[in-house]
Amino acid sequence: MRISKSIYLFFLPGLVLYSLLFLYPTISALFYSFTDWDGLSTAFQFVGIDNYTRAFTGDSIFQKTIGNNLKFMLTVVVFQTLVALAFALIVIKNTKTNVFLRALYFFPTILSSVSVAFIWAFIYDPSMGILNQVLQLIGLDFLAQNWLGNANIAIFSLAITQIWFHAGQMLIIFVAGLQAIPEELYEVAKIEGASKWQAFRSVTWPLLAPSATIVVAYTTIQSFKAFDLVFAMTGGGPNNSTEIIATYIYDVAFKSYQFGYASSISVIFMVIIALITYLQFKALRSDRVSY
Amino acid sequence: MKNKLWLATGTIGLGFILGACAGESGGDSSSESGDATQISFMHWRGEDKAVLDDIIANFEEANPDIRVEQNIYPSDQYQATAQRMLQEGSTGDVFTSFPGAQFESIESAGFFEDLSGEQFVSNFDESLISVGQKDGTQYALPYQLVFNMPVYNKGMFDELGLEVPKSWTEFQEMADTLLENDITPIAFPGADIGPNQFMNSMMMNNAPDEEVFAKLQNGEESLTNEWWVKTLEDFKLLADKGYIQDDALGTNQDSAMAMVANEEAAMLATGSYHMNSLLDLNPDLELDLLAPITVEESEATYEGINTATFMLAVNSNSEKKDQAKAFIDYLSQPEVASKYANETGQHLTVNDVEYESEALQNTSYWIDERNTRFQPRFLITNAQIEDAVLSSIENVLGGEDPMAAAEAAQQIVEENRE
Numbered sequence: 001m002r003i004s005k006s007i008y009l010f011f012l013p014g015l016v017l018y019s020l021l022f023l024y025p026t027i028s029a030l031f032y033s034f035t036d037w038d039g040l041s042t043a044f045q046f047v048g049i050d051n052y053t054r055a056f057t058g059d060s061i062f063q064k065t066i067g068n069n070l071k072f073m074l075t076v077v078v079f080q081t082l083v084a085l086a087f088a089l090i091v092i093k094n095t096k097t098n099v100f101l102r103a104l105y106f107f108p109t110i111l112s113s114v115s116v117a118f119i120w121a122f123i124y125d126p127s128m129g130i131l132n133q134v135l136q137l138i139g140l141d142f143l144a145q146n147w148l149g150n151a152n153i154a155i156f157s158l159a160i161t162q163i164w165f166h167a168g169q170m171l172i173i174f175v176a177g178l179q180a181i182p183e184e185l186y187e188v189a190k191i192e193g194a195s196k197w198q199a200f201r202s203v204t205w206p207l208l209a210p211s212a213t214i215v216v217a218y219t220t221i222q223s224f225k226a227f228d229l230v231f232a233m234t235g236g237g238p239n240n241s242t243e244i245i246a247t248y249i250y251d252v253a254f255k256s257y258q259f260g261y262a263s264s265i266s267v268i269f270m271v272i273i274a275l276i277t278y279l280q281f282k283a284l285r286s287d288r289v290s291y
Numbered sequence: 292m293k294n295k296l297w298l299a300t301g302t303i304g305l306g307f308i309l310g311a312c313a314g315e316s317g318g319d320s321s322s323e324s325g326d327a328t329q330i331s332f333m334h335w336r337g338e339d340k341a342v343l344d345d346i347i348a349n350f351e352e353a354n355p356d357i358r359v360e361q362n363i364y365p366s367d368q369y370q371a372t373a374q375r376m377l378q379e380g381s382t383g384d385v386f387t388s389f390p391g392a393q394f395e396s397i398e399s400a401g402f403f404e405d406l407s408g409e410q411f412v413s414n415f416d417e418s419l420i421s422v423g424q425k426d427g428t429q430y431a432l433p434y435q436l437v438f439n440m441p442v443y444n445k446g447m448f449d450e451l452g453l454e455v456p457k458s459w460t461e462f463q464e465m466a467d468t469l470l471e472n473d474i475t476p477i478a479f480p481g482a483d484i485g486p487n488q489f490m491n492s493m494m495m496n497n498a499p500d501e502e503v504f505a506k507l508q509n510g511e512e513s514l515t516n517e518w519w520v521k522t523l524e525d526f527k528l529l530a531d532k533g534y535i536q537d538d539a540l541g542t543n544q545d546s547a548m549a550m551v552a553n554e555e556a557a558m559l560a561t562g563s564y565h566m567n568s569l570l571d572l573n574p575d576l577e578l579d580l581l582a583p584i585t586v587e588e589s590e591a592t593y594e595g596i597n598t599a600t601f602m603l604a605v606n607s608n609s610e611k612k613d614q615a616k617a618f619i620d621y622l623s624q625p626e627v628a629s630k631y632a633n634e635t636g637q638h639l640t641v642n643d644v645e646y647e648s649e650a651l652q653n654t655s656y657w658i659d660e661r662n663t664r665f666q667p668r669f670l671i672t673n674a675q676i677e678d679a680v681l682s683s684i685e686n687v688l689g690g691e692d693p694m695a696a697a698e699a700a701q702q703i704v705e706e707n708r709e
Binding site: 038039040041058059060061121124125126127128146147148149150151234235237238239240250251252254255256257 | 370371372374375378392396399400481482483536537538539540541542543546549673674675678682683685686688689702703706
C-alpha cells in the first residue's frame with residue numbers, strides 16, 4: 001500500500017508545538033547556562049563552563065540538594081512502588097468493594113498539591129497536629145516528632161506525604177498490569193505445585209515488569225520534581241535539609257536573579273533525571289519475560 | 292529583536308526544565324477603558340484589598356479619567372516574579388517594592404521612575420524614606436512602617452508585676468518568672484518567618500554597626516566573628532532554657548499566634564503587623580512591643596527594629612506615568628493615609644496621619660520616642676547570603692554548636708560573595 005506524502009502533514013502541528021514549546025526553549029536554557037544572564041537585563045557575558053564548575057566545586061548548597069533529592073527519591077520510589085503494588089494485589093478483582101477502594105486510594109491524586117501541603121503541614125504540626133496527638137493517645141508518645149522542624153527527618157516526612165499523594169495513581173497502573181496477566185499461567189503454576197510466592201516471583205513479577213518500569217520511572221521523575229509540595233510545606237528548611245534541586249533552581253533564578261547559573265543547574269538536573277531513568281529502564285527491562 | 296527572542300525563550304526554557312512554576316493571578320491589566328485610562332497597581336497585600344478598593348473608588352470619583360485595578364500576588368511570589376512583570380510594562384504602572392534585595396535588583400534593572408522632584412515626596416516623613424533612595428535619587432516611597440520585634444502581652448506583664456527588661460540579664464529574669472508561672476516566654480514561629488524576623492532584634496545590639504552586613508558581603512566581616520557567634524549563642528540559650536517553645540522549628544506563625552492569643556505564651560517573635568490579628572483572636576489582649584536587649588543596659592544602642600516597607604513606585608516602562616504619579620499623590624494625602632492606617636492597623640510613613648485605634652495609638656511612641664534601627668536583614672542584598680545567615684539560626688535551634696553553625700554559614704557566604 002502506498003502512503004501518500006500528505007500524511008506527513010499530520011505530524012506537523014505536533015512537531016511545531018514540540019519544537020516551539022520544548023526543544024527551542026530547552027536549547028536556549030542550555031545556551032544561557034554558559035552566560036551570567038541575570039534574567040532581567042538584555043546584556044550578558046559568556047562565562048564558559050564557570051557555572052558548571054561552580055555547581056560541582058563551589059556551591060555546597062547545590063551539592064546538598066543532590067543528596068536531599070536522592071534521599072527523597074529513593075524513599076519515595078521504594079515505598080511508593082511497594083505500597084502501590086501491595087494495594088493493587090489486594091484490590092485486583094473487579095468486585096464492587098474493590099472498585100470503591102481503588103477510587104478511594106486514587107482520591108488524593110486529584111487534590112491540588114498546595115491543598116495536600118496544607119493538610120499535611122497541619123497533620124505534622126508538633127503541638128496541634130493530629131499525628132502526634134494520635135501517637136500520644138495510643139501510648140506511642142515516644143514516637144511523636146517535630147516532623148518538619150527536625151532537619152534529620154524532615155525530608156522523610158515530605159516523602160511520606162508524596163507517597164500518600166501519588167501511590168493511588170501508581171496502584172491503577174499496577175492493577176491494569178495485573179489484570180492483563182492471563183489466568184491460565186497461574187493455573188499452570190498451581191498444577192506444577194508452585195507456592196503463592198513462587199507464582200508471584202515466576203509469573204506475576206516478570207509479566208508485571210512493563211508496568212513496574214512505568215511506575216518506577218514516573219515515580220522517579222515525580223519525586224525529582226516535587227517542587228510544589230516542598231515549597232509549600234517547608235520552603236527548603238530547616239537549614240536547607242529539605243531543599244531539593246527544583247526548589248534550589250527557583251531560589252537561584254527568581255530570588256538571586258542568577259538565571260545563567262540556574263540554567264546550568266537545570267541542565268545538570270535534566271541529565272541526572274535522564275541518567276537515572278535510563279538505568280532503571282535497563283534494570284527493569286532485564287526482568288521482562290514473555291510466555 | 293533576535294536577542295529578545297533568545298531572552299524570552301530562555302526564560303520559558305528554564306521554566307520547562309524546572310517544570311514547576313506556579314501560576315499567577317492577574318495579568319495584562321493596564322489599558323485604556325472607555326474614556327478613562329486604566330492603570331495597574333501591583334502589590335502583595337491581599338489582606339488590604341478591601342480597604343484599597345474603597346480608597347480607589349474615592350480616587351476614581353475625584354479623578355474620573357483614571358481607573359485603577361489592583362494586581363495582588365502573595366508576598367513570596369511577588370518577591371520572585373515582580374521584576375519579570377515590570378519588565379514587560381503592562382502590569383504595575385504603580386507597584387510596591389520590598390527594601391533590600393528586591394529594591395536593589397529593580398533599581399539595577401532600571402525599572403524605577405525617578406520620583407525625586409515630585410511634590411508628593413514632601414508628604415512623607417523625610418527620616419523614614421531614605422531606604423527608597425539610591426545615590427541621592429528617590430526611586431520609591433515606603434508607605435508602611437512596621438516594627439519587626441516581638442509583640443508582648445502587656446496585661447500579662449502587669450499582672451505578674453514584670454517590667455520591660457533593659458538588659459540581657461533582666462530579660463532572662465523576666466523569662467524565668469514567666470516559666471515559673473507556666474507561661475512560655477516566647478512563641479517562635481520557626482517553621483516560617485520566625486528566624487528572619489527575630490534575628491533582627493537579637494543581633495541589633497550585638498552588632499550595632501549598621502554596615503555589618505555590607506561588610507560581610509564584601510569580605511570585611513565574617514559570621515564567625517563575635518557579633519554573630521554571640522547572636523547564635525543567645526538563640527541557643529533561648530532554646531536550652533525553654534524560653535521558646537519546644538519544637539519551635541516546626542511551629543508556623545498561625546500556631547505561634549494562637550499560643551499568644553490563648554495566653555499560653557507572653558511574646559510573639561514576629562512584629563507589629565500581627566497585633567491586629569492577635570486582637571481579632573483575643574480582643575481582651577493589651578499589647579505592646581518589646582525587643583530583647585542582648586547586652587548589658589550600658590552597652591545597649593538600640594531599643595527596637597523598624598522597617599519602612601511597601602515602597603510605592605512608578606514603573607519606568609509604563610506609558611501612564613502621570614496617572615500613576617497622581618495615584619501615589621492621592622495615597623500620600625493625610626486623610627487617605629489615615630483611612631488606610633486605621634483600617635489595616637498599620638503605622639505609616641506619611642506625615643500627619645491620625646491613628647484612631649488603641650493599639651496604634653499605644654504603640655505610636657515607637658515612631659518618635661524610641662531609638663529603633665532599620666531591619667538589618669534587609670541590608671543583606673544577596674539572597675543566598677541571607678539564606679546562609681538564617682540557616683545558621685535554624686541550625687543552632689536544631690542543636691548545632693553556635694561556632695560550628697557560624698562556620699558552615701560563613702562557607703556559604705564565601706561561595707556567594709560577588
